[in-house]
Amino acid sequence: NQSKGKEILVQLGNDKQMVGTLLAFDIHINVVLDHAKEMSNGEITRSIGLTFLRGATITFIAPASTAR
Numbered sequence: 001n002q003s004k005g006k007e008i009l010v011q012l013g014n015d016k017q018m019v020g021t022l023l024a025f026d027i028h029i030n031v032v033l034d035h036a037k038e039m040s041n042g043e044i045t046r047s048i049g050l051t052f053l054r055g056a057t058i059t060f061i062a063p064a065s066t067a068r
């Protein structure tokens with residue numbers, strides 16, 4: 001709950017990373033991000049906006065400051 005409203009980094013199982021503002025999550029670690037951006041090798045590859053990430057696809061979640 002302390003990370004809601006803060007920018008986080010989400011590593012996905014397909015080697016993609018997403019960075020965005022955490023809006024919500026549930027017991028299955030499904031995550032809703034706002035202002036989401038897809039990243040590759042530390043570079044933003046595209047802006048997505050509001051997005052839902054399924055918990056089953058998430059490898060780890062960290063503060064976005066670790067992405068830089």
